[in-house]
Amino acid sequence: MAKLYVIGIGGTGSRVLKSLTMLMAAGVRVEDDKQRSYEIIPVIIDPDHAAADLTRTVKLMKDYSKVYNTLDHNSSNQNKFFGTKINMEIIPEVRLPLENTLDVDFKDYIGLPYMRDIDNLPNANFALVSTLFSQKNLDAKMEVGFKGNPNIGSVVLNQFALTKQWTDLVASFGQDDRIFVISSIFGGTGASGFPLLLKKIRSVDEKLPGCKNIKDSIIGAITVLPYFDVKPAEDSEIDSSTFMSKTKAALSYYDRNMTEANMIYYIGDKQKKQYENSEGGATQQNRAHFIELASALAIVDFARQSDLETTEGKPSKVQYKEFGIRDEVDEILFGNLDNYTNLNIKKPLVMFTMFCKYMKEQLADSVGKQPWSKDLKFDTNFVRSHFYGALLKDIETAYIQWLEEMADNSRAFTPFDLREKKNDVFALIKGVVPAKVFSFSSNYALFDDYLNKKQGKINHGSSKENMFVELFYTAINDLVKDKFRL
């Protein structure tokens, strides 16, 4: 199985990786043009090791990976939930660590105090540094990132190529493997890390084993243009009024210098929500945004591209893509998306949302009572098991929260009515009237009927965890066909 290294830089990188994980949990497959699945190797480059966006994403991916490894993915199963492998073995902690960034000023990091001549006067290096960096830059602490200063990031991020994790990554890189880089252009870490990373890949240290493969790899990238603002704060170095000027400057640089990637996707939104101003750390927990979901779809699209070539570290051509929606609306429903987007995400998201809502709202009432639960012995012990009680429930909570956050953002992606309505369960997709099904059951009783019908048809010889997910996938698949014609 070929690998796709998805490298997220900074907070936006983490959040897009989270969206990708949610899409894959829902059954969106990352596969090539011959429908061969890629194995995803997530990598995050972020000096802000305590950023809530990063820790949430890493936990989610670890949970996903455990679920994937527990399930049986042979072809006799219909299940597509958690269908793409996330490999956590190559870089177990996901993050490429950056050394010496904790409790160190930027000036100490670059050794400014030692840039003196024998008479202890500032030397030429000191003078050069003083022109490139303001005093505020030089005094900046770096444990929470570069606070919107790409000039700092471009210096500090250089060191990731010296880490053991980078060596392991290069060594593990196969001939058919690909790389996708996610970065924002309007902050500090992403804007500086993206060009740097591309240069490091294309001019990789030739002493490293596997260097040829990575040098000539197919690289895709998404550059996220401004899609949110932050509230002004006197004590914060992050000022969203500079986002646009930074973007223009970076785009101008990209235009002249970025020839290392085979495909570059651009995305952004003129409509922006104002977030709390956080320089980083545990308080940097931005709400999920549709832009991040659409950015994750760029990865799916990139994986399917077949006409990309790189020779001697040079792509044969650079292709550019943008993302758009069909209607300019404040609240995006499925009907406002393009057919291609809907083809990719509508059914998986509907199915996984139904799965999560059932687990959240109904499962406790049906376990031990319905035949599917009694016959397959999904009892309270199963509900308390690590697989269900810790992994699936955590993913369910994170997924619903992810949908809620996107619905509460601007522009909002709000295709679902997520309120608990046990008397109108199938009024789930906004703008879609569910079809009538001939049955004496309705709502969650109808859901249970589909589970009861399917339970006799799944392979009773597989593990309980596999049976559980397979049962729900097959039942929901029939249910969405009958109720939503999907």
Add this chain to the structure above:
Amino acid sequence: MFNTIYGWFSSLYGVDLDDYLIGFTRMVNAEGDPVWEANHYVMFGFIALGIALFIAVVYYYIINSAHFNKIWSWLTMLLITGLVNLFIGAGVIISRLNSGEIDRCLDEIAQDGNELYLNSVKTADCWMFGLANLFVSVAFFIIISLIIKWGSSSCKRSPF
């Protein structure tokens, strides 16, 4: 078979109605042999069996709903089966009593010199037979439920 089953409940409605239902009369033919009429237990038995089967099939394969697979739903079906058979059993016998059909058989016996059987079946006996019919149909419904429930997807665990 039906004679035996109903026989367990015959004490509820008395030996006279039991005799009528079993088809036994004390009429004699020209040769002096007893005259037998149709065995009504067979008719009531098949009706009870048919109704129990019909309601069980409706419950397990037509309704077949997760909403109705609780014990109370099954008990409701049981009750419906019993009540339908109670009214059929009591209703048919009362109509025959009112039409004189039962007394005709018993009259014939009375003409034999014994008037004990004349008007010996009362309306209350008919209701008691209806009750016996209820018990029999309930038993049929339980047995049929246990046999056919395994083919139902949503009600296979009902009543247990």
